[in-house]
Amino acid sequence: MNPLYFDHGATTPIRSEVRSAMEIIWNETIGNPGSLHDDGQKAADRVEAARSQAAQALGASPREILFTGGGTESNNLAILGAARHPRNNGRHIVTTAVEHPSVLLACRALEKEGFRVTVLPVDRDGLITPQQVEQALTPDTVLVSVMAANNEVGTIQPIAAIGKILRERNILFHTDAVQAVGKIPFSLKEWGVDLLSIGAHKIDGPKGTGLLYVRKGVRLAPLMHGGGQERGLRPGTLNTVGIVGLGVALTLACQEVNTANERWTRLRNHLWNRIQSEIGGVTLNGHPEQRLPHNLNISFDRVEGQAVMLELNRYGIAISSGSACSAGKHAPSHVLSAMGRPPEEAYQSLRITLGRETRQEDADRLADCLKEVITYLRSLIPGE
Template structure:
């Protein structure tokens, strides 16, 4: 049986060059980077070399890069730390209803501290309106967070325009770029952001490592205490091997991005057209063009998403129904619901995210094998039966 991994939006395999670099660290460079002796200095040198690689990948200065344990941690340091440090100027914050839960839950925690949050809506393709954003701004707005691209439906947001407005009004702007770094061009100066979060395991690096870009001169209140590492914002002895792994991963991802993104975009479009063309009552979620090159999110009507994913898994196809952080939940995707889909349609959604290993043969296999799976599940669905008889289903 063919095995096809189409869940690169959840995580990616660690590339060979990353493993080799990390193994060398584990076997040869065990010193504490904070130690000034001959065992510690090589570790510190490796960290700073990785910092330069991350900075170069996003157009930043190495001194503006803080290593974290994940993209989630980077989001929290920026949002919670930034809001707390600037609350004397105001307590109004803005984000969107389609953010990753790493961002949404950070804002919910701030609401408990007395901050007021405005949640921007999105259109039917998952895009934020710049006009709605401008109308939401107030004199006491101190921080805005809008993701660079949505992790579920792949919609690329107008972060450059939003960032420009924030910079003009001296409002802190954070963007979660976990899904975009290494997939599309990312430049912190063009985005005009004060904070940007990224993660290693989305770009063929190790899990347990992320990075936060924090623009020079920006203040945040530390969330952790106990050491001076990473500008006192992420205290604790650095994970040298993972940091090196992130550096190698992001260097390769950016170098390969033009050719790989173009390849994946063609495969993505073939997959979308093949599924929509062979299975009735399906719809693409998100825009046709302004989306991540590797993301295909499709709703298959009158079918239960979990049963579909498990059935595909039995045929060797790994896909998801949305964010990996919430795929175990029975609740429909908050992103799809915000886009105006019904509970029934949202429950039948598939997120297929392509990657380095994806081939034309893989796409053909999915298109060929998916239809009989859908037909079988629909044959057991009373909702599908009612639809075919023209009876009301709600």
């Protein structure tokens, strides 16, 4: 049987249109975008064309697009850069307990520098409320960082409502949108964010490339020092090939988001209905409705998620027992722990994430194999 990939929340295959655009750069563009000769300017033109592409896809201006090495770097630059800039007054940061490690650890680094960080708790579905954010604000708050959609359980946060509160108070607002872009429709204006992070490899683009939307007028301190690339905020030779791939991938993801959202929702619900009715003893993690359309995070009673993952791998099926950034760490998910799940339930979790090419027959094969695997693993439990 052909292998099946259900771990698109970790990374996605590069789609053909993106690969074709990147191959042109590999074959025809050898210059450094910072060089003044013709080869360098040809590369620079490619970068600026991709910047315009990305800006148009997001509804921003090209000047507001800053290319980075991925979502983690974008998150770090947004949080550390905003907090450390001397003209951004305030020493208080607000975030949530279910953020990506690149956000939580950046905030922890700021605490060591004397900043105060408020980490908002979430409910059992992984949600915070705009009222929680509002109540956490102080005259010293310089930045709020809330992810648009959770990378593990898929819960979508009320970003627009939070943005409205922060605009009225002139407080900087960052959102990690790495998992949300291309999965749910959104508007920068409606969300009211000042900083937004994207990683190309989550939207059928290349690894090692991302961007940070920086609203006009927002000031950041650089994390690195060197050349003057990317307005001095991200020095280093630009990854022309990756940037071109990101521009194409983001354009296509935003153009197709409504159709993809509807298809994924139908497919995810079909898979969930089969798992519930045919296997049983299963719990849905994350909000039942306010969630990413391609994400299904579940826990099977009495069976460890990692054991299920390894058994499915023998069937040629790839899924995740958590987020890719925590793979190999024998510790319960910090997201599920923050949602009030005891360690034994957190260890039982599986993350199934659909992709652009996932078909219903693929989902049905996964459901069939899951039924076999869960039945087998439960049969090994004494007394079962």
